[in-house]
Amino acid sequence: MNSSTPDRPHAVELRSARLAFGDRVLWDDLDLTVEPGEFIAVLGPNGAGKTSLLKVLLGQLPLSSGTATIAGSPVRTGNSHLGYVPQQKTLDDGIPLRGRDLVGLGVDGHRWGTGIRFWKQRKVAVDAALEQVGAQAYAGAPVGTLSGGEQQRLRIAQALVGDPHVLLCDEPLLSLDLANQHLVSSLIDRRRRDHDTAVLFVTHEINPILPLVDRVLYLVDGQFRIGTPSEVMTSKVLSELYRTDVEVLEMRGRLVVVGTGDAIDALGSAGGLRPGEGVHHHDHKDDL
Numbered sequence: 001m002n003s004s005t006p007d008r009p010h011a012v013e014l015r016s017a018r019l020a021f022g023d024r025v026l027w028d029d030l031d032l033t034v035e036p037g038e039f040i041a042v043l044g045p046n047g048a049g050k051t052s053l054l055k056v057l058l059g060q061l062p063l064s065s066g067t068a069t070i071a072g073s074p075v076r077t078g079n080s081h082l083g084y085v086p087q088q089k090t091l092d093d094g095i096p097l098r099g100r101d102l103v104g105l106g107v108d109g110h111r112w113g114t115g116i117r118f119w120k121q122r123k124v125a126v127d128a129a130l131e132q133v134g135a136q137a138y139a140g141a142p143v144g145t146l147s148g149g150e151q152q153r154l155r156i157a158q159a160l161v162g163d164p165h166v167l168l169c170d171e172p173l174l175s176l177d178l179a180n181q182h183l184v185s186s187l188i189d190r191r192r193r194d195h196d197t198a199v200l201f202v203t204h205e206i207n208p209i210l211p212l213v214d215r216v217l218y219l220v221d222g223q224f225r226i227g228t229p230s231e232v233m234t235s236k237v238l239s240e241l242y243r244t245d246v247e248v249l250e251m252r253g254r255l256v257v258v259g260t261g262d263a264i265d266a267l268g269s270a271g272g273l274r275p276g277e278g279v280h281h282h283d284h285k286d287d288l
């Protein structure tokens with residue numbers, strides 16, 4: 001991770017940012033500066049505003065107040081500095097797209113002009129992105145015939161094809177098995193290390209990515225905390241955020257969040273807890 005300089009601005013900067021829908025405040029007075037190459041996990045229960053934060057950075061949702069910049073410029077739609085891995089939907093067999101076509105959708109036509117030169121550059125970029133995620137072998141296959149893990153690798157290639165400064169990922173490990181979770185998170189980690197791409201990674205499960213995370217943004221019901229995992233993922237901080245007793249235990253390098261009383265409900269809405277369960281594993285059972 002590098003600090004910003006005049007030539008190399010902050011990857012992401014939110015200043016006094018507020019997002020509200022009517023009376024409902026998702027977050028307020030949010031100051032967040034993300035440096036090139038930094039890996040930020042965005043955590044919080046359903047409805048806390050994690051996806052909305054990504055939409056703000058994508059220029060799809062206006063802030064209620066405050067400012068947001070990407071690589072030093074105000075957020076806007078179609079920003080070629082951004083790569084986006086949306087929440088995963090399985091692509092069905094009927095979609096007449098090959099793997100490399102899906103990746104090509106991430107190419108910003110305006111950047112390289114038109115005609116043969118564009119198509120040549122596009123092919124080079126698509127091949128490079130396929131190579132970065134190791135998807136060359138099935139790049140010619142219809143996407144609907146590929147496994148969830150293979151499709152997810154192609155989505156990451158699509159997000160990387162424009163050579164982004166910032167990668168926004170919305171639960172990219174959802175419904176992947178442990179081997180593919182490891183593979184996909186390693187690809188994202190390699191990208192930020194090799195290219196200094198900043199990563200904002202929305203997830204309900206921090207453990208699969210815990211070794212990669214520089215800082216956590218934890219959003220809960222209008223409140224938030226920002227800091228390293230060891231600063232934020234504590235009984236004290238999470239009890240304050242959830243406004244109830246929460247205990248965070250570290251077990252063999254993984255975090256387990258234990259709620260008592262009301263905390264069971266509070267953490268249940270954080271994903272993973274069903275009524276009657278008293279332990280929220282902030283992880284998958286046998287992860288990395």
Ligand SMILES: Nc1ncnc2c1ncn2[C@@H]1O[C@H](COP(=O)(O)OP(=O)(O)OP(=O)(O)O)[C@@H](O)[C@H]1O
Pocket residue numbers: 021026044045046047048049050051052053
């Ligand atoms: N355009 C909108 N108008 C009104 N309410 C909205 C709008 N967009 C999002 N919301 C509400 O804002 C809240 C936050 O949504 P968001 O998708 O950001 O949450 P999230 O933290 O990503 O949740 P999840 O973990 O369930 O994906 C939700 O209650 C949602 O219904």
